[in-house]
Amino acid sequence: MSNRFLTLWDNARTGLWLVPSVLIVIGTGLAIAMLQVDAGYGSEDQVRAWWINSGSGEDARNLLSTLLSSIITMASMAFSVTVVALTLAANSYGSRLIRIFRADLRTQVVLGTFAMTIVYCLIVLRSVHGDAPTAEVPHVSVTVGTVLALICVLALLVFIQGVARLIVADEVVRRVRRELDDTVTNLAPRCEATPEHSPSDLPEDFDEKAERIVLPYEGYVQAVDYDEMVAWAERHDAILRLDFRAGDFIVNGDRRVLVYPPTGRPQKTREEIGEFIVSGDERTPTQDLEFAIRHLVEIAVRALSPGINDPFTATVVIDRLRGALSRAMGRSLPPETLRDGSGRVRIYRQVSTYEGLLDAAFHQIRQSGSTHPAVLIHLLEAIARIAEHTHLDEQRRALMRHARLARAAAERDVGEPEDRHDVELSYRRAIRACESAARTASEHPSPGSSASHPSGTSLSQSPEPISNP
Structure with missing residues (x-):
């Protein structure tokens, strides 16, 4: 249920309607409250502060009408600027990044402030009669409307700056990157987590006898309520294997949930398990570790396209990816198996791996920047820096693989020998950094590292001899 709520919350916070709607309700309540204050303010002879509105009903109506038309004009300008900004962002950085702009709290608050002020002025204006004497004019309400209009002016300046x-x-x-950091922060520290790769102890006849459940929805898997699914498997004394993960696209009719032993009632099982899977038209970062990585990569790929040709933006993306991936090396990824309260494995699932995260981060940038030596060199330097934060041979092998791919791309697509030589030097530094991290890990093994287990594989088998350029 919590994952379903997080998915709904992500959809709400990345929309432009939530905060303005709340502020409209606040504006309505404020208008009603101020009119009630004016209703019991006192007689005509009561002395008011200098900043409280004074004048006849006609004066108040003229003021409110002027404020209302001005605020509507400013609101139209703000909405127009928002549309233009979203258009530029979609053309330059990709349409999928519009959610980042929609999620900007400052934009939502400014648009909501305009909407709130418009609603407030409309409600107060309809309560002011043109022929009303001074004593019957809601002076406090008109004064508050004037203050809100001034706030709108300041909000417009802040909005344009933003x-x-x-x-x-x-x-x-x-x-x-901030969204990616939030995703990495939610991962458990290595010392508090179980090993990433649990041994497979599926029954030998699992594939033959398991009941394949048809998925009821089509779309991207946004979240899976694993806790409820484990409880369901425990109640039915069953084992589940999920051949998908958050972020995958599923089609109505896919048989990607296997239940062992068969329940004998696939339709009911389909309905019950379908309640634990949240799908939609878009991917969300709720459980998808590669979601924000792909958004950063999209910025770099577009920057490296021939139409834009901006390798500097690509290097900035690599820097941000390096920071997030370095922190991810010290975190534990979700385990492949989930157990019930008695310790029995109930769910086998597909999960993200360190190799998969690095593939999502570096593959497309290397492919798009293979003709840019500066990008390849920066990528290799990032690999060398990430190696300093590694704890597992799995992590270092994945980094060395990407270092070899970057060098191969330079040998294939970079024509200048001196540039290839610089790439080769960066490649050597990256390999040495990985080997140095492996030696450090073997001398001072950390909890959960392969160096602290007898069954861990050796990193020395992976690197290939380095030839002189």
Whole structure:
């Protein structure tokens, strides 16, 4: 249930309607409250502060009408600027990154402030009669409307300043990186987690006898309620294997849930298990570890396209990826198996791996930047820096593999010998960094590292001899 709620919350916070709707309700309540205050304010002869509105009903109506038309004009300008900013962002950084702009709290608050002020002024305006004497005019309500209008002016200035920063490439990368950091932070530290790879103890006749359940929905898997699914498997004394993970696209009719032993009632099982799977038209970062990585990669790939040709943005993306991946090396990824309270394995599932995270981060950038030596060199330097944060041979082998791929790309697509030589030097530094991290890990093994287990594989088998350029 919590994952379903997180998915709904992500959809709400990345929309432009939630905060404005709340502020509209606040504006309505404020207008009613101020009119009630004015209703019991006192007689006409009561002395008011200098900043409280004074004048006849006609004066108040003229003021509110002027404020209302001005605020509507400012709101139209703000909405127009928002649409233009979203258009520029979609063209430069990809349409999928619009969710980052929609999730900007400052934009939502400014648009909501305009909407709240418009609703407030409309409600107060309809309560002011043009021929009303001064004593019957809601002076406090009109004064509050004037204050809200001044706040709207300041909000417009803040909004324009924010939009001017929002479309800068470095700011876009920073915002996407922040979402990636939140995802990495939610992972458990290595010392508190179980090993990533649990031994497979599926029954020998699992594939033959397991009941394949048809998935009831089509779309991207946004979240899976594993706790409820484990409880269901425990109640039915069953073992489940999920041949998908959050972020995968499923089609109505896919048989990617296997139940052992068969329940004998596939339709009912389908309905019950379907309640634990949240799917939708878009991927979300709720359980998808590669979601924000792909958004950062999309920025770099577009920057390296021939139409834009901006390798500097690509290097900024590599820097942000290096920071997030370095932190991820010290975190434990979700385990492949889930157990019930008695310790029995109930669910086998597909999960993200360190190799998969690195593949999602580096493959497309290397492929798009294979003709840019600066990008390849920066990528190799990032690999060398990430190696300093590794704890597992699995992590270091994946880094060395990407280092070899980057060198191969340079040998294939970089024409200048000196540039290839610089790439080769960066490659050697990356390999040495991985080997040095492996030696450090073997001398000072950390909890959960392969060096602390007799069955761990040796890193020395992976690197290939380095030839002189």
